[in-house]
Structures are given as C-alpha cells and as structure tokens.
Amino acid sequence: MPVIVASRLGRARIKRAVWERLGQDILRLIRKPHAEVSVLLVGDRRMRRLNKQYRKRDKSTDVLAFPLQEGPGPRTVLLGDVVISVPMARRQARESNRSLDRELTVLLVHGILHLCGYDHERGIEEARRMQRRERAILRRVPIGKLVPTGAR
Structure with a gap:
C-alpha cells in the first residue's frame, strides 16, 4: 500500500480509503506511482x-514534510512523511472561503511536493515553480470527503 494514513485527532474517525486514493492519485500525477508516503x-x-x-x-x-530521499545513498520507494494540522487547515479554509476538504487536499499536494524536493522557501523562482506544479495537480485530482467525522 503506497499511502498509509493515520490520525492523532482523539476519537475523530478518518476516511482512510479516501485519503489513500487521493494520495495515490497525487503520486500517479507526479509520476511516482510506486512511491510510498505516510500521512499523519x-x-x-x-x-x-x-x-x-x-x-x-x-x-x-x-x-x-519529512523527506526520506535527501542526500546521498540508495534511492528507495519511501518518499517520506506528511503531517497535516486539521485545526489549522480548518482556519485557513475559513479565511480562504473554501471547503475544508479542498484545503486538506491542497496541503496534501503541498506536502508531497516537498517530499519530492520542491521548496518554496529557497527563493521566488522555486516558490513559483512549486506553485505551478501544485495548481497543475489540483486541477486533476478529485476533491473527496476527507474531513474526519466531527472535525467540521
């Protein structure tokens, strides 16, 4: 299973299958369909x-994002770990006037791109490059019902 999803949100339940499918769609779009990512x-x-x-x-x-493929050494299918704050995503969704599902999707795409070496903090050109890639992916992935039960 290339995408492993876990939650540390107390009793809130998550829709693992939807998260896993979305992660797999993103990996396919970045041409890393066999890569493995964990999402927390x-x-x-x-x-x-x-x-x-x-x-x-x-x-x-x-x-x-915690990439596992930085530096020298053999390449592996393990890209790394993405950690998302659901309360922060909720606040950002409200501020941006978009759904929480959309915001969580944006953050997952953003985190996976970081695992692939994109880094908007390296400068304006790299930030633009990453933003273009995010937009291209977001145009092609479905926005599923990602929101943990009780997290609205």
Whole structure:
C-alpha cells in the first residue's frame, strides 16, 4: 500500500480509503506511482511540538514534510512523511472561503511536493515553480470527503 494514513485527532474517525486514493492519485500525477508516503493528521499542539523540534519554530503550522530521499545513498520507494494540522487547515479554509476538504487536499499536494524536493522557501523562482506544479495537480485530482467525522 503506497499511502498509509493515520490520525492523532482523539476519537475523530478518518476516511482512510479516501485519503489513500487521493494520495495515490497525487503520486500517479507526479509520476511516482510506486512511491510510498505516510500521512499523519494531528491537532495544533502536536504540530507545534513537531515544528519546534524539527524547524525550531515555536508555533503550529499547516503542513510539515519529512523527506526520506535527501542526500546521498540508495534511492528507495519511501518518499517520506506528511503531517497535516486539521485545526489549522480548518482556519485557513475559513479565511480562504473554501471547503475544508479542498484545503486538506491542497496541503496534501503541498506536502508531497516537498517530499519530492520542491521548496518554496529557497527563493521566488522555486516558490513559483512549486506553485505551478501544485495548481497543475489540483486541477486533476478529485476533491473527496476527507474531513474526519466531527472535525467540521
């Protein structure tokens, strides 16, 4: 199974099959259909801890990506891990006047592109390149019902 999905949102249930299908669609569109990605859905406190621990930023963020293919060494089918803060996604969806499902899809695409080496923080050209790629993928993936039960 190329996309493994887990949740640390308490009792909220997630629609794993929908997440897995979306992740597989994204991997197919970036021409890595056999790659493996894990996705973890978390709350703001856990995301803040992860952001502080790995990026030295003491605040929550919407998505973190932990690539496994950086640096020298043999290539593997494992791309890495994507962590998404559902509460942050909910706030951003409201601010952007879009559905939570759409926002979560955007964040998953964004996180997977980070796993593939895209990095908008490297400069304006790289940010534009990543944004173009995101838009191209988002035009082609269906927006499914991703929202965990009770997370609306």
